[in-house]
Amino acid sequence: MKSLFISGTDTDVGKTYVTAGLAVTLRKMGVDVGVMKPFAAGNAQKKGFKSEDVEILANAAQVSDSENLLNPQFFPIAASPYTAWMNLKVKPQINSAISNFKTLSKIHSMVLVEGMGGIMTPILKNYFVVDLIKEMRIPAVLVTRTKVGTVNHTIMTVQMCRNYKIPIKGIIINDFDSDGYKIRELTRDLKSLTQVPILGSIPFIKDMSDTSLYRIFKKNLDLKLLLK
Ligand SMILES: Nc1ncnc2c1ncn2[C@@H]1O[C@H](COP(=O)(O)OP(=O)(O)OP(=O)(O)O)[C@@H](O)[C@H]1O
Ligand SMILES: C[C@H](N)[C@H](N)CCCCCC(=O)O
Numbered sequence: 001m002k003s004l005f006i007s008g009t010d011t012d013v014g015k016t017y018v019t020a021g022l023a024v025t026l027r028k029m030g031v032d033v034g035v036m037k038p039f040a041a042g043n044a045q046k047k048g049f050k051s052e053d054v055e056i057l058a059n060a061a062q063v064s065d066s067e068n069l070l071n072p073q074f075f076p077i078a079a080s081p082y083t084a085w086m087n088l089k090v091k092p093q094i095n096s097a098i099s100n101f102k103t104l105s106k107i108h109s110m111v112l113v114e115g116m117g118g119i120m121t122p123i124l125k126n127y128f129v130v131d132l133i134k135e136m137r138i139p140a141v142l143v144t145r146t147k148v149g150t151v152n153h154t155i156m157t158v159q160m161c162r163n164y165k166i167p168i169k170g171i172i173i174n175d176f177d178s179d180g181y182k183i184r185e186l187t188r189d190l191k192s193l194t195q196v197p198i199l200g201s202i203p204f205i206k207d208m209s210d211t212s213l214y215r216i217f218k219k220n221l222d223l224k225l226l227l228k
């Protein structure tokens with residue numbers, strides 16, 4: 001099965017929530033699914049994984065892969081890898097990200113890779129998340145939210161993927177904003193404006209248990225299209 005890169009229109013749009021839900025669902029469908037967060041950043045957790053994202057993903061996929069394999073580089077500031085490099089003088093290591101992805105791809109039938117921030121988050125001066133996706137040679141799934149402003153963000157994100165010739169598997173609308181567009185209208189407009197398949201929408205998730213995530217993702221997403 002083809003691995004997928006979960007990116008999105010911005011930071012905090014729900015990439016981790018969507019990646020975790022996909023990992024649980026695929027695992028329960030009998031897929032040996034791996035996860036990866038090549039670069040993570042923020043306040044390091046005191047126990048377990050440094051990155052909370054990585055902890056959520058590893059738990060969802062129930063993998064025993066080492067932290068170094070899952071997340072080869074963690075920056076202890078809330079910023080892009082490039083900004084962390086400028087501030088902390090620690091250079092982002094693209095090679096480790098790519099070689100770890102290749103290792104995980106040998107261990108698991110498919111790997112869900114979570115990006116950081118949006119599609120043009122800088123990793124090096126002229127190397128962005130889009131370049132990482134291109135180098136991994138896997139399609140992207142784009143997570144977007146319903147908050148007004150999302151149409152512009154989504155069109156720009158799709159356009160950048162097209163400029164870099166990255167295949168887009170589809171868009172997943174994360175419907176966790178209380179005051180956003182109605183799903184039916186947003187689906188209609190994003191479909192016609194981007195010509196990218198809308199794989200479905202995820203509601204506000206109160207319960208992150210396996211049972212809850214499996215029910216929500218099975219019910220709301222076109223998994224056939226996602227895995228085609
Ligand atoms: N479907 C949802 N239901 C409930 N809360 C959500 C949902 N999606 C996102 N959130 C809330 O938004 C926060 C940010 O979501 P998430 O961590 O998935 O964003 P992200 O895109 O992975 O961000 P980053 O770029 O930092 O990795 C979550 O901690 C959670 O509080
Ligand atoms: C720290 C945060 N939660 C993300 N992991 C990193 C977000 C990078 C955003 C870069 C930018 O400002 O566009």
Ligand SMILES: [Mg+2]
Nearest residue numbers: 015016053114
């Ligand atoms: Mg995340």
